[in-house]
Amino acid sequence: MRSILRYALAALVAPALLSAQAQRAPTVDDLLNLRTAGAAQLSPDGKRVAYTVSQADWTADNFVSQVYLVSADGGEPVQLTRGDKSSGQVRWSPDGQWISFASSRVDNKSQVFVIRPDGGEALQLTKAENGVQAYDWSRDGRTIAFTAIEPSVAMKDRKASYGDFEVVRRDYQHSHLFTFDVASAMQSQATGRQRTRGADYTVNGFDWSPDGSRIAFAAQMNPDLVQGSTSDIYVVSLTTDVVTKVVTQPGPDGGPVWSPDGQWIAFNTKMAKPPYFITNSRVAVVSSSGGAIRSVTDAFDEDPNILAWKADGIWFGGSAKTASHIFRVDPQSSRITRVSSPDEAIFQGGSLNADGSRIAFLSSGPASLAEVSVSPTGGWAPRALTHMTDQAKQFRLGTREVISWKSKDGAEIEGVLIKPANFDASRKYPLLVRIHGGPTGIDRPVLLADRTYYPLDIWVDRGALALEVNYRGSAGYGEKFRMLNMKNLGIGDAWDVLAGVDHLIAKGWVDPARVASMGWSQGGYISAFLTTSTTRFAAISVGAGISDWSTYYYNTDITPFTIEYLGADPVSDPEVYRKTSPITYVKNAKTPTLIQHGDQDRRVPVANAFELRQALENQHVPVEMILYKGFGHPVNKPKAQRAVMSHNLAWFNHYLWGDPLGDLRAPSAPRVLQAGEALAPR
Numbered sequence: 001m002r003s004i005l006r007y008a009l010a011a012l013v014a015p016a017l018l019s020a021q022a023q024r025a026p027t028v029d030d031l032l033n034l035r036t037a038g039a040a041q042l043s044p045d046g047k048r049v050a051y052t053v054s055q056a057d058w059t060a061d062n063f064v065s066q067v068y069l070v071s072a073d074g075g076e077p078v079q080l081t082r083g084d085k086s087s088g089q090v091r092w093s094p095d096g097q098w099i100s101f102a103s104s105r106v107d108n109k110s111q112v113f114v115i116r117p118d119g120g121e122a123l124q125l126t127k128a129e130n131g132v133q134a135y136d137w138s139r140d141g142r143t144i145a146f147t148a149i150e151p152s153v154a155m156k157d158r159k160a161s162y163g164d165f166e167v168v169r170r171d172y173q174h175s176h177l178f179t180f181d182v183a184s185a186m187q188s189q190a191t192g193r194q195r196t197r198g199a200d201y202t203v204n205g206f207d208w209s210p211d212g213s214r215i216a217f218a219a220q221m222n223p224d225l226v227q228g229s230t231s232d233i234y235v236v237s238l239t240t241d242v243v244t245k246v247v248t249q250p251g252p253d254g255g256p257v258w259s260p261d262g263q264w265i266a267f268n269t270k271m272a273k274p275p276y277f278i279t280n281s282r283v284a285v286v287s288s289s290g291g292a293i294r295s296v297t298d299a300f301d302e303d304p305n306i307l308a309w310k311a312d313g314i315w316f317g318g319s320a321k322t323a324s325h326i327f328r329v330d331p332q333s334s335r336i337t338r339v340s341s342p343d344e345a346i347f348q349g350g351s352l353n354a355d356g357s358r359i360a361f362l363s364s365g366p367a368s369l370a371e372v373s374v375s376p377t378g379g380w381a382p383r384a385l386t387h388m389t390d391q392a393k394q395f396r397l398g399t400r401e402v403i404s405w406k407s408k409d410g411a412e413i414e415g416v417l418i419k420p421a422n423f424d425a426s427r428k429y430p431l432l433v434r435i436h437g438g439p440t441g442i443d444r445p446v447l448l449a450d451r452t453y454y455p456l457d458i459w460v461d462r463g464a465l466a467l468e469v470n471y472r473g474s475a476g477y478g479e480k481f482r483m484l485n486m487k488n489l490g491i492g493d494a495w496d497v498l499a500g501v502d503h504l505i506a507k508g509w510v511d512p513a514r515v516a517s518m519g520w521s522q523g524g525y526i527s528a529f530l531t532t533s534t535t536r537f538a539a540i541s542v543g544a545g546i547s548d549w550s551t552y553y554y555n556t557d558i559t560p561f562t563i564e565y566l567g568a569d570p571v572s573d574p575e576v577y578r579k580t581s582p583i584t585y586v587k588n589a590k591t592p593t594l595i596q597h598g599d600q601d602r603r604v605p606v607a608n609a610f611e612l613r614q615a616l617e618n619q620h621v622p623v624e625m626i627l628y629k630g631f632g633h634p635v636n637k638p639k640a641q642r643a644v645m646s647h648n649l650a651w652f653n654h655y656l657w658g659d660p661l662g663d664l665r666a667p668s669a670p671r672v673l674q675a676g677e678a679l680a681p682r
Contacts, residue, residue, distance in 0.1 A: 025461035026395040028645045031451040032056050032638050037388050038065070039088065039349070040372045042360035044096045046353035047072050048117060049360045049385060050080075051372045052088055056638040060084045063638065067101050069117055070385045072358065072374045077386060080115055081122060087113070089134065093182075094141040094354075100125075102132055112144065114186075126180065127189040133175060134205070137182075138212040144182055145215055146192060147203050149173045172222045174202040177215060177236065195236055196243060204231065205255050209288070210262045213238055216246075216288070218254035218267070225558045228252050229276050233267050235288060246290035251276050253284075257309050259331075263288055266306060266314050266331070271295055275564035277440075278486065280479045283314060285331050296334045300327070301478040307349075310356035315339075317350055319476035321414060322402050322444045324348050326361065341380050346444055352377070364446045366400040392447060396421060398460035400445040405503035408495035411472055411484060415500055416443045418456055418466040430464040430514035430656045431504060432456065433497060437521030439473035439485055453543055453596075453635070453644045454518050459652065465509060471496040471526070487567050489549075489580045490529035497526065498536060513538065514656045518648065520544050521604060521633065524596075528582040528612055532589045539655035541594040541648050544604045544633055547612035548583040550574075555605035586615040592622035594651045596644055598631030624651075624664055643667060 035055040042049055049072055054065040065086040070077040081087040085105040092099060098114040105113075106124060109131030115122040126132055128148045135146035152173070178192030195215070196203055199222075206217035215238065220231040231254050233247035247253045251270035258265055269284045270276050271293075281303040282295040296314070297304050304316040304327070313328045326340040326347055340347050348370070350361045356377060363373040363382055369392065371384040398418040407413050420429075434454050436443050443450070450456050456466040470476070471493045473485035484492055497517065504510045516539045519527045524545025531540040546552045550570040553562040563569060570577045578584050593616055597609040609625060616623040626647055628635050635644055646667035654661040662668070 023394055024396060026397070026455075026457055028455055028458070028642055028649070030395065031448070031455055031457075031645070032641060034369070034391055034448065034451070035388060037068075037362065037370050037372050037386050039090050040351055040360040040362060041090045041092060042072070042351040042353045042358060042374065043092050043117075044094055044354040046355075046358035048096075049351075049372055049374060050090045050092065050099050050117075051360075051386075052090060053079075054086075057084060058638055061637050061639050062086075063636070067099065067115070069099070070372065072360070072385065074383070074385060078119070080117075080119060091135070091137060093137055094139055100135075100137070100144075102135065104131070111189075112146065123186060124189055125182065125185040127191055128178070129191065136206070136208060138208045139210050140212055142182055143179050143212065144185075145177060145179045145195075145206065145208065147175045147206065148178055148192070150176045150194070150197060169224060169226075172199070172202070172224065174199055174223065175204070177203050177206060177217060179238065195238065195241055201234075207256050207258055207265075209258050210260060214288070216256035216258060216265050218256060220252075226560055229560065233265065233286070235265075244290065246288065247286055247293060249293065250274075255306055257306050257314070258288070259285075259309050260311055264331070266296075266309055268304070268306060269293070269295070275486070277561055277564045278473075278479070278482050283316060283329065285314075296329050296331050297336065299334065300329075300336055302476065304329075308352045308356070310352060312356060313337075315350065315352060315356075315359075317348065319442065321476050322346075322416070322442065322470070323476075324444070326350050326359065339377060339380060340375075340382075345382075346446060347373075347382070364444075364449070366445045367447055369447055389447065395457070396461050397447065397457050398466070399423070400447065402445055403503075405499055407472070407492070407499045409492070411481075411492075411496070413472070413496045413500060414470045414477075416445045416468040416470075417504075418460050418468075420460050420463060420465075425507075425509065427509070428511040429509060430459075431501065431510045431516070432459050432464055432466045432652065432656075433501065433515070433517045434466060434468050435471065435493075435497065435517065435519030435523035435526045436468065436474070437519070437523050438475070439471070439489075439493070439522045440475045440482060441522070442475045443468035443470055452641060453520055454541075454648055455645050458649065459656075462657070464656070465504065467500055467504065469497050469500050486565060487576050487580075489565055490526065490533075490582065491580060493526045494529055494533060497530065498534065501536065512536075516540065516652050516656055518543065518652075520596075522546075524604070525582070528593075529585075531591045531593045531616075532582045532585040535588070535590050537591050539592045539594070539652055541596065541651060542609075542612065543596045543644075544598065544601055545595075545608065545612075546582070546604055547608045547615075548581045549577045550581070551607050551611055552604065553577075555607060557602040583611060583615055586612075586619060589616055589619050589621045592651075592655055593624075594647065595623065595625040596635075596647065597625070597627055598633060598635055599627040599629055600632045603633035626664065 040051045052065040057064045067081040068077045087101045087103040089102040100114045112126040113122040129151045130149040133147040177195040180190035180192045201219035202223045204218045221227040231252045236243045250272040253269045255268040283297040284295045307315040329336045348362045360374045362370040364370040369388040372386045375382040404414045518541035520543035524543040528542045528545040613625040653659040
């Protein structure tokens, strides 16, 4: 209890202290220039952690990741890789003598490289014709397996004769397994020996057997996302290249992991229980030769993510409301133990050393960015090894806390409330609601986690509240909560958002005339639903949002998503498509709306944006639409993200604070800081 109270007190006090010390509000470029740690990988002996740091490269207009190394006992991190191309998929060789990574630094195709932990030049191991997708070391360190698109002479000849074309949902390039000898590759780059082949399936995740004689892998019918539910588990013998299917059941099965004795395989599965987008995943085990499948995590009411199988059980990560923890399950008794603490902690990822005595992960919270951390597994005592949060000390930032309220139908909803450091409960503030995507995304109370498209802390510093809503369907709250979205998209979501707004208005903290909503993907859809179905908001921004479920269904790359959530296709049940589509209610629309969309979006096709824009214009609603050229569903380059945030700043500053809107064709571009330069305090 004392530990929990200390954590809770720190969560409340530390952000205020941080903000009190800050000299100025962050700018858009400040937010984009923040360096982010990820992919922590613990060395086999547990003494060092390799990880990546991603940061904006304005010259290359990209977010570039490089590999770093830090002692698990503390000390200054060391940068191992450099350049204008990212290095990722960090792995340790089993003997700890090498750190491997994937990069497109040489031929613009991802290849496997190795570098010594004490530095030096990186050595390229592969020269795969179509690049390396994923890879891993055998347990003895002599061989590396990787997946890659199977080379095709026929496809090359076709392109040479007829140009580039695609027969939709017939023309696929399948991924397969390859292996190569590490010692030989260090002398001469390897193209790899192909272990699986053909058009019967395409390979996804895989894992080496402990003795190195077999590889378990997941594979689905073809690479098309609509075939995700056909994924099953296979084993290939490296002596004969004979492939055996060991899991055959409806629904997606993936992420195989071998037991330490090589007799069993654990994997993530829906246990043939549709709807597959909504129901909980399970960890199940099956004999490595096939047979009965046994779920071992039925008692865990969320999606478990397998980390490793050690002598003491199967380790996995999972959410618990806005917290995120590390768990262990006994595969015999199915007894689940939460290893990490306290209750409110946010620990993500997880890499165990060879004997399972230590684990590395990312730790974050209301007062911290994600930090590479390590803890013994026997007696939880996490220790941060990086200092990424130091970047935020110069900024005046809001405090973050989890709040809850009741929705229209009585459902308990949580959200993250961001308040100015000098919050005054007697004042009425403008309120900006940011709605996450998914719908199975989740917002957690993590410092500056919400800075990709919507610069919330800039508005909070100006004197606003920001609310992030974990509406029905969000991850972390269990299967029944996610099921509340079935045949109720938009409608129930709007209840949850509006009830959250009303909750804060009732507290006397919010000016009802100055409330705004924004979101990307599913958050964009909910914002679109709000802009056509209510006049409660002063302004709205719709990012890559759905306006018409029929338009979406017939054009998206994941049509099963729509079928599972709405129960049928538009011809079979036009009414459910009508009642859940924002376009249905557009005659009621009056809210000024900004529409933002990537012009190459396949997930939420851009026709949705054009349809909403024209419908709002026909109703004489103030509307602007901006297409970000060359982008699909995410806008993922620094300069374009700068544009997205600048457009949102201009839109909401105008409608909430009365600033001149200006010309969105020429947003005010902030000056890029040079290395070591800081802007003058406000």
